[in-house]
Amino acid sequence: MSTLDRLSRPASESAIEVRRLVKTFRTARRSPGVRGALRALIAPELESKTAVDDVSFSVATGELLALLGPNGAGKSTTIKVLTGILTPTSGQATVAGVVPYRERERNARNIGAVFGQRTQLWWDLPARESFRILRDIYGVAPGDYKARMREFDELLELCSFWDTRVRHLSLGQRVRCDLAAALLHDPPVVVLDEPTIGMDVVAKEQVRELLRHQVERRGRTVLLTTHDMTEVERLAERVVLINHGRIVLDGTLTEMRERFGRGWRVHVTLTGPDERPCPPGLTVLERDGARLVLGPTGGADAVPTHQALKRIIERYEVMDIRVEESDLEDVMRAAYRDARQESPA
Numbered sequence: 069m070s071t072l073d074r075l076s077r078p079a080s081e082s083a084i085e086v087r088r089l090v091k092t093f094r095t096a097r098r099s100p101g102v103r104g105a106l107r108a109l110i111a112p113e114l115e116s117k118t119a120v121d122d123v124s125f126s127v128a129t130g131e132l133l134a135l136l137g138p139n140g141a142g143k144s145t146t147i148k149v150l151t152g153i154l155t156p157t158s159g160q161a162t163v164a165g166v167v168p169y170r171e172r173e174r175n176a177r178n179i180g181a182v183f184g185q186r187t188q189l190w191w192d193l194p195a196r197e198s199f200r201i202l203r204d205i206y207g208v209a210p211g212d213y214k215a216r217m218r219e220f221d222e223l224l225e226l227c228s229f230w231d232t233r234v235r236h237l238s239l240g241q242r243v244r245c246d247l248a249a250a251l252l253h254d255p256p257v258v259v260l261d262e263p264t265i266g267m268d269v270v271a272k273e274q275v276r277e278l279l280r281h282q283v284e285r286r287g288r289t290v291l292l293t294t295h296d297m298t299e300v301e302r303l304a305e306r307v308v309l310i311n312h313g314r315i316v317l318d319g320t321l322t323e324m325r326e327r328f329g330r331g332w333r334v335h336v337t338l339t340g341p342d343e344r345p346c347p348p349g350l351t352v353l354e355r356d357g358a359r360l361v362l363g364p365t366g367g368a369d370a371v372p373t374h375q376a377l378k379r380i381i382e383r384y385e386v387m388d389i390r391v392e393e394s395d396l397e398d399v400m401r402a403a404y405r406d407a408r409q410e411s412p413a
């Protein structure tokens with residue numbers, strides 16, 4: 069599918085469909101010591117771990133979706149099913165209409181994958197050689213290869229290190245090469261598992277810029293996992309939040325803030341201590357002499373912030389006033405805490 073085809077497709081068509089996906093791993097339980105090792109060898113005691121538990125979501129063509137969740141939530145397992153590395157225990161997944169674990173080769177043409185913690189390049193070869201091998205594997209035409217490498221170099225500044233062996237690249241350089249390699253065959257879908265883990269701020273921004281470019285200009289569909297909330301804020305409009313293998317929320321960033329954010333607070337410094345009751349619709353959350361922290365009574369939507377500010381200024385003699393919104397890190401902390409409380413023991 070060419071970039072032109074992708075850009076002219078209706079945005080609602082799903083590029084990724086995950087329906088009632090379940091993945092259970094069976095592993096041998098090992099008791100400590102030599103006896104335990106022997107027992108595990110002769111009569112292994114198997115235990116089951118359900119990493120993904122009835123997960124359904126879809127990603128529209130040309131959309132960037134962030135798959136979020138705490139450590140061990142089931143994000144990588146979901147991504148591995150989409151790349152065809154893992155076969156689900158039940159349920160199903162399709163990527164650009166192909167069932168990844170049934171048609172791995174066809175799926176490989178439709179999907180580019182980046183695993184921040186692992187490289188897909190040839191460890192002992194210079195990065196440039198890996199690109200040439202991938203070019204031949206995927207049959208990328210020489211003109212396209214040249215044009216794409218030029219574009220990747222402009223966005224990711226690859227040429228200063230692409231003659232270095234992959235094993236000698238720094239983490240940031242290696243992931244930038246991995247990204248270019250994943251996009252070289254122009255796949256309509258890209259999945260990235262923590263692509264910017266351990267990167268410096270400049271390298272992170274380059275990767276984000278490239279992803280934005282891929283979605284907005286190339287019409288690519290991107291599924292991203294990350295623990296970096298700045299990344300989520302800069303790139304994603306929609307998020308799927310999972311915990312213990314189950315979906316906790318599928319919605320926009322605004323919906324996530326509304327559900328898990330603690331809303332806004334107003335920090336006020338008065339000209340002197342003032343014991344008068346606070347204005348209607350507001351509650352004093354903290355009081356320290358002339359300093360007050362006020363919040364809405366009965367949820368963030370109870371009073372609009374501009375009304376709250378007006379009422380505070382009318383009631384008190386104010387020296388300084390500032391509104392504090394809970395940031396995305398706070399929202400995620402609350403979401404993970406909530407999900408933990410709701411999850412099965």
Ligand SMILES: Nc1ncnc2c1ncn2[C@@H]1O[C@H](COP(=O)(O)OP(=O)(O)OP(=O)(O)O)[C@@H](O)[C@H]1O
Binds near residue numbers: 137
């Ligand atoms: N091959 C495997 N065998 C057994 N258990 C596994 C296997 N792979 C993953 N798990 C378990 O499945 C659960 C989900 O793991 P997964 O790697 O999908 O989490 P994650 O959301 O990607 O976490 P993180 O943010 O730490 O990368 C974890 O409890 C993990 O220990």
